[in-house]
Amino acid sequence: MKKKKLVIIGAGLSGLFSAVLLQERYDVTILEARDRTGGRIMGIEGHDMGPSWVWSHQKNILNLIETLGLVLFSQHTEGLATYDAPEGVQHFRPSQTHPSFRIQGGISQMVKALEKRLENPVHLHEKVCSLTQTNEVIMVQTADKTYEAEKVISTLPPRLALESIEYSPVLPEALHEKLQKIPTWMGYAAKCVIVYPDAFWREEGLSGFAISHLGPLSEIHDACTQDKAALFGFVHSHAKYENLEAEIIHQLTRLYGSKAAHPSNFYLVDWKKEPYTSTSLDAMPLREHPKYGFSATTFGGRLIFSGTESAYREGGYLDGAVTAALDLVKHF
Numbered sequence: 352m353k354k355k356k357l358v359i360i361g362a363g364l365s366g367l368f369s370a371v372l373l374q375e376r377y378d379v380t381i382l383e384a385r386d387r388t389g390g391r392i393m394g395i396e397g398h399d400m401g402p403s404w405v406w407s408h409q410k411n412i413l414n415l416i417e418t419l420g421l422v423l424f425s426q427h428t429e430g431l432a433t434y435d436a437p438e439g440v441q442h443f444r445p446s447q448t449h450p451s452f453r454i455q456g457g458i459s460q461m462v463k464a465l466e467k468r469l470e471n472p473v474h475l476h477e478k479v480c481s482l483t484q485t486n487e488v489i490m491v492q493t494a495d496k497t498y499e500a501e502k503v504i505s506t507l508p509p510r511l512a513l514e515s516i517e518y519s520p521v522l523p524e525a526l527h528e529k530l531q532k533i534p535t536w537m538g539y540a541a542k543c544v545i546v547y548p549d550a551f552w553r554e555e556g557l558s559g560f561a562i563s564h565l566g567p568l569s570e571i572h573d574a575c576t577q578d579k580a581a582l583f584g585f586v587h588s589h590a591k592y593e594n595l596e597a598e599i600i601h602q603l604t605r606l607y608g609s610k611a612a613h614p615s616n617f618y619l620v621d622w623k624k625e626p627y628t629s630t631s632l633d634a635m636p637l638r639e640h641p642k643y644g645f646s647a648t649t650f651g652g653r654l655i656f657s658g659t660e661s662a663y664r665e666g667g668y669l670d671g672a673v674t675a676a677l678d679l680v681k682h683f
């Protein structure tokens with residue numbers, strides 16, 4: 352029997368996993384605006400520029416990682432942590448926290464492994480700009496193509512789904528208001544990875560973890576991969592962007608000593624400026640992790656809003672993206 356057509360908007364973790372789960376029953380087309388897959392998952396030379404961690408209570412993502420045959424390792428936390436205080440640099444032994452884990456080769460390995468399982472390759476450079484409901488189908492419009500589908504799943508952060516796509520007929524006001532209130536998780540973040548010839552901080556008994564109110568980095572962690580030494584940091588929301596790289600290296604030298612002055616590479620991704628992740632409403636940091644989770648369909652049940660922000664459990668996280676796909680499939 353001929354399969355019905357399903358369009359998935361977005362080739363992030365949620366879109367890719369939803370496609371893998373539904374492709375047996377549907378003829379799935381994934382439309383992705385960027386020139387790459389992964390969405391908020393992004394790797395440069397094996398370094399995670401988006402998410403890095405999963406945690407042991409996140410069963411759905413852990414199951415997926417295992418199914419895909421990927422290998423986890425523990426986030427390096429051995430040694431003293433550093434506090435970049437106004438009175439001077441201090442060291443302390445942090446209390447035991449909830450341990451986190453990383454994927455060997457980077458989180459992007461998960462994206463590659465999922466893509467290999469797809470029956471139909473992802474259509475890149477295909478920014479969806481409008482959705483129109485007719486009597487029998489939904490018309491999905493990109494810059495120069497129109498796709499017809501029985502059903503459409505949007506995996507965009509809800510605010511982005513409102514800001515970047517035109518809907519005909521227009522979305523019900525209550526739905527619009529509901530989606531507008533949902534912040535894009537990490538849409539405000541800027542993350543940098545600083546690569547070094549060796550992990551000199553470990554040799555000096557430091558874990559690499561540091562917190563700072565002085566900046567420009569507010570939080571720093573060890574980010575060594577299997578074959579490269581690295582630190583990563585989140586840029587403070589008050590940081591000035593002129594000479595940012597030099598200021599960061601200056602801060603790292605203050606915290607970890609003169610060897611920090613000579614990185615072999617420096618990578619920065621400012622997610623606020625990523626038009627396929629963040630919206631103008633997402634630029635400011637959130638005070639706490641939002642209470643995510645929503646269920647929204649429209650166009651007579653043909654258009655379903657999904658993605659990590661829709662997950663009631665672990666919404667915002669990678670686990671939420673996987674949970675959203677699993678929950679969605681139950682209702683198909």
Ligand SMILES: Cc1cc2nc3c(=O)[nH]c(=O)nc-3n(C[C@H](O)[C@H](O)[C@H](O)COP(=O)(O)OP(=O)(O)OC[C@H]3O[C@@H](n4cnc5c(N)ncnc54)[C@H](O)[C@@H]3O)c2cc1C
Nearest residue numbers: 361363364365384390391402403404479537659667668669
């Ligand atoms: C800096 C940073 C650090 C993070 N750290 C962690 C962490 O350590 N652990 C953790 O669990 N989570 C973390 N996260 C969150 C995690 O990245 C997300 O939960 C997850 O990647 C979301 O996946 P998704 O598929 O729901 O959404 P997305 O990855 O945002 O996917 C949406 C997709 O839609 C595409 N798109 C957008 N507009 C259009 C359009 N008009 N047409 C077609 N396609 C479009 C986008 O390009 C993207 O590929 C972090 C995120 C960031 C940015």
